[in-house]
Amino acid sequence: MIQVNNLTKVYKLSKRKMQQMKTTENIKKAANDISFEAKDGQIYGLLGPNGAGKTTTLRCIATLLTPSAGTVTVCGHDTVKEGEAVRQELCFLTNEIKLDPFFTPKYLFEFFGHAHGMSDEEIEARRKELFGYFGISEFENKKMQELSTGMKQKAAIAVSLVHNPQVIIFDEPTSGLDVVTARSVTDMLKKLKEEGKTIIISTHIMSEAEKLCDCIGVIIDGKKVIEGTLQEIIDKTQAEDLEDAFFKLYSEHHKEEEPFNPKSGFGGRK
Amino acid sequence: MKNSMLIVKKELARVFKDKQMIISLFVLPVIIMFGIYGLMGSLTKSITKDIEEHESVVYIQNAPAEIKDLAAATGYNQTAHISYLNDNTSESEMLEIKDGILAGTNDLLVVFDKDFKETFSAYTNAGDEIPEMTLFYNSAESYSSQAKDVFNAMMAQNYRTMLQAQRFGNLDLLTVFSINEEKIVNEAKENGQFLSMMLPYLIVMLLFASAMSICVDAIAGEKERGTLSSLLLSPIKRSELAFGKLFGLAILSSMSAIVYAVSSIFSMGSFASSIDGGEGVTFSFVQILELAAIMVVLVYMFVAIVCAVSILAKDTKQASSYVSPLYIVVIVLGLVTMLSMGKSPSDIMYLIPVYGSAMAIQGITIQTLTGIQFLFTILGSLVFAALATYGVKKAFDSEKIMFNA
Numbered sequence: 001m002i003q004v005n006n007l008t009k010v011y012k013l014s015k016r017k018m019q020q021m022k023t024t025e026n027i028k029k030a031a032n033d034i035s036f037e038a039k040d041g042q043i044y045g046l047l048g049p050n051g052a053g054k055t056t057t058l059r060c061i062a063t064l065l066t067p068s069a070g071t072v073t074v075c076g077h078d079t080v081k082e083g084e085a086v087r088q089e090l091c092f093l094t095n096e097i098k099l100d101p102f103f104t105p106k107y108l109f110e111f112f113g114h115a116h117g118m119s120d121e122e123i124e125a126r127r128k129e130l131f132g133y134f135g136i137s138e139f140e141n142k143k144m145q146e147l148s149t150g151m152k153q154k155a156a157i158a159v160s161l162v163h164n165p166q167v168i169i170f171d172e173p174t175s176g177l178d179v180v181t182a183r184s185v186t187d188m189l190k191k192l193k194e195e196g197k198t199i200i201i202s203t204h205i206m207s208e209a210e211k212l213c214d215c216i217g218v219i220i221d222g223k224k225v226i227e228g229t230l231q232e233i234i235d236k237t238q239a240e241d242l243e244d245a246f247f248k249l250y251s252e253h254h255k256e257e258e259p260f261n262p263k264s265g266f267g268g269r270k
Numbered sequence: 271m272k273n274s275m276l277i278v279k280k281e282l283a284r285v286f287k288d289k290q291m292i293i294s295l296f297v298l299p300v301i302i303m304f305g306i307y308g309l310m311g312s313l314t315k316s317i318t319k320d321i322e323e324h325e326s327v328v329y330i331q332n333a334p335a336e337i338k339d340l341a342a343a344t345g346y347n348q349t350a351h352i353s354y355l356n357d358n359t360s361e362s363e364m365l366e367i368k369d370g371i372l373a374g375t376n377d378l379l380v381v382f383d384k385d386f387k388e389t390f391s392a393y394t395n396a397g398d399e400i401p402e403m404t405l406f407y408n409s410a411e412s413y414s415s416q417a418k419d420v421f422n423a424m425m426a427q428n429y430r431t432m433l434q435a436q437r438f439g440n441l442d443l444l445t446v447f448s449i450n451e452e453k454i455v456n457e458a459k460e461n462g463q464f465l466s467m468m469l470p471y472l473i474v475m476l477l478f479a480s481a482m483s484i485c486v487d488a489i490a491g492e493k494e495r496g497t498l499s500s501l502l503l504s505p506i507k508r509s510e511l512a513f514g515k516l517f518g519l520a521i522l523s524s525m526s527a528i529v530y531a532v533s534s535i536f537s538m539g540s541f542a543s544s545i546d547g548g549e550g551v552t553f554s555f556v557q558i559l560e561l562a563a564i565m566v567v568l569v570y571m572f573v574a575i576v577c578a579v580s581i582l583a584k585d586t587k588q589a590s591s592y593v594s595p596l597y598i599v600v601i602v603l604g605l606v607t608m609l610s611m612g613k614s615p616s617d618i619m620y621l622i623p624v625y626g627s628a629m630a631i632q633g634i635t636i637q638t639l640t641g642i643q644f645l646f647t648i649l650g651s652l653v654f655a656a657l658a659t660y661g662v663k664k665a666f667d668s669e670k671i672m673f674n675a
Contacts, residue, residue, distance in 0.1 A: 059673070062503060063503075064499065064502060064503065064669065064672075064673060065669050065673065066669060084505045084506075084507060085505075087503060087504060087505045088505040091503075092503050096496050096499065097496050097497075097499040097500050097503065098495055098496040098497055098500065099497060099500060100284070100492070100495075100497045100500075101495065101497075102284055102287070102288060103283070103284075103287070107283070107287075111276070111280055112500075112504060114276055115273065115276060115501075115504040115505065115506050116504065116505060117505070
C-alpha cells in the first residue's frame with residue numbers, strides 16, 4: 001500500500017528558469033498538498049498534462065526526491081527515513097531511467113537481483129519466469145544497445161520486477177511501444193494486480209487508463225483536482241468519457257490558456 | 271561493503287566485457303608508447319648516423335703547404351671533399367661558396383690569411399701580428415656544424431700543435447701542469463637523469479588522462495543516459511554506491527595507468543640508451559613498492575576528483591569542459607617538476623598533491639627520495655582524495671545534483 005499525505009515538493013528556480021517560465025516567483029510548487037492512497041490489488045492511475053507534477057509525485061514515492069512537506073509511506077515504510085527499505089519493496093519504471101546499454105538483459109537481471117539481496121537460485125527461477133513471459137530469452141545475451149525499443153522496454157520491465165516487488169510504479173508504461181508489446185505490458189499489469197500488488201501508473205493514453213485503473217487521480221498544476229473511479233469522475237464532471245472529463249477539468253483550471261491539443265498535449269506544453 | 275563490491279564488479283565488467291574498451295585501455299597505450307619512443311629513437315639514431323656518414327663539402331683558401339699533408343695524415347681528406355682555393359679566387363666565386371653554405375649545398379669555408387705562414391715565421395716578440403684562420407659555417411645546418419667541429423678537431427688543433435712544435439721544439443716545455451678528472455658519481459642517479467626528467471611528468475599526466483577517460487563517462491555518461499538513476503532506485507545505500515563506483519574506477523584507472531607507466535619506463539629506457547648508449551635504470555624492490563604506492567594513491571585521488579567534478583555536470587560534454595582546466599593544472603604541475611630538475615624542495619612541499627607526487631617519482635628514479643618525503647607525498651594525496659570522496663558521496667545524496675531538482 002502507498003499513502004501520500006499532503007505531499008508538497010518545492011523547487012527553487014534559477015533566474016534563467018524564472019525568465020523561461022515568465023514568472024517573478026523564485027520557487028515552483030511541482031506538487032502542492034497532494035494526498036491519495038493506492039491499495040493492494042489495485043491499479044491507481046495518475047493522470048495529468050505535461051509538467052503537472054506526476055513525475056515529481058512518483059519520484060517522491062520512489063525515494064528519488066525528498067518531499068518539501070508531507071509524508072509518503074510505502075508498505076508502512078517512510079520514504080525519507082527508510083529509503084532503502086522502501087526501495088526494497090518497489091520498482092519504478094520510467095522513460096528517463098534506463099538500463100545500461102553496454103550490458104545484456106541477463107547480466108542486468110542478475111546484477112539487480114543481487115542488489116536486492118537475492119540468491120543465485122532465486123534469481124535464476126525468477127529469470128526463467130519473467131524472461132519466459134516476455135519472450136526475452138531469445139535476446140537475453142544481446143547488449144541493450146542492440147535491442148529494439150520494444151525489446152528494451154520488455155527487458156526493463158523484467159529487470160525492474162526481478163525482486164518481485166509489492167509496489168509497482170510505471171511512468172508511461174506503454175509509451176512508444178507497438179500494439180503487441182503494449183498488450184503484453186498491460187496484461188502483465190493485470191496479472192500483477194491479481195497477485196495483490198499495489199500499482200501506480202501515469203499515462204496520457206485515456207483508453208489505457210479506462211481499461212486498467214481501479215482508481216484515477218488527476219493532477220493539474222501540482223494539485224490533485226479530482227479522484228475516484230472512472231464512473232465517479234465521469235459523473236462528477238458530467239462528461240461523456242475520461243478524455244472529455246479531462247478536457248473539462250483542464251479548461252476549468254486554464255480558462256485563459258489555449259485549449260487541449262491531442263497532438264502536443266494540454267496547453268501545448270512539452 | 272557487499273553492495274560496494276557489487277558495484278565494483280559491475281564497473282570492471284563494463285570494461286572487461288567490451289573488447290573495444292580492453293583494446294583502448296590496455297592494448298593501445300602499449301602500442302602508442304613503444305611506437306612513439308621507438309620512432310623517436312630510430313629517427314634520432316638515423317639522423318646522427320646520417321650526419322656522421324655525410325662527406326662534408328669543404329673549401330680551403332690560401333692553405334699553407336702542410337695542410338694537404340696533414341689532411342692525408344689525419345684521414346681528414348677521407349671524411350670531406352676538399353677544394354683548395356688560392357688568393358686569386360674572385361669575390362663573386364667566394365660569395366657563391368658562402369651562398370652555398372647558407373643554402374646547405376656547401377658545408378665549410380676555411381680562409382687562411384694570405385701570408386699565413388710568413389706571418390707565423392716573422393713572430394718574435396709579444397705584440398707582433400698573429401696569423402688568422404677564419405671558418406665560415408652555417409650554425410642552422412647540422413652538416414655544416416658537424417663539418418666545423420670535425421675540421422677543428424682533426425685539422426685546426428693538429429696544425430696548431432704542429433706549428434707550436436716548429437716554434438718551441440720540445441712541446442713538453444709548454445706543459446706546466448696536467449689535469450686529471452676522477453668521476454665520483456652515483457651511477458643510478460646518473461643513469462636516471464633522463465628518466466627522472468620525463469617520467470614524473472608523463473606518469474602524472476597519463477594517470478590523470480586515464481582517470482578522465484574512464485570516469486567522465488562512468489559518472490556524467492551514466493547520468494546522461496539515465497542509467498545512474500536505475501542504480502539509485504536499488505536498495506544499495508548511496509554511500510555504498512559512491513564507494514563502489516570510486517573503487518571500481520580506481521582499479522580500472524590504476525590498471526590502465528600501470529600499463530601506461532610500464533610501457534613508458536621500458537620504451538623511454540630503451541630510447542634513452544639508444545641515443546646516449548647509457549645503461550637503463552634499475553629499481554630496487556622497495557623503490558618499486560614506493561612507486562606503486564604513490565601511483566595507486568595518486569590515481570585514486572584523480573578518480574575521486576574527476577568523479578566529484580563530473581557528477582556536477584549534466585552530460586559528458588559538460589563534464590569534459592569542467593575537467594579540462596584541472597587537466598591543464600596537472601600538466602603544469604608536472605612540467606614544473608620537469609623544469610625544476612636538480613632543485614630539492616623542502617619536505618613540506620611534498621604535501622602538495624600532484625606536485626609532491628611528481629617530485630617523489632623523480633626522487634625514486636634518481637634514488638634520492640627520503641622516507642619522510644614519501645610519507646608526506648602519500649599523506650597529501652590521501653587528504654585530497656578523502657575530501658573528493660566526501661564530495662562524491664554528498665553529490666550522490668543530493669537530488670539537485672542527481673536529478674537537477
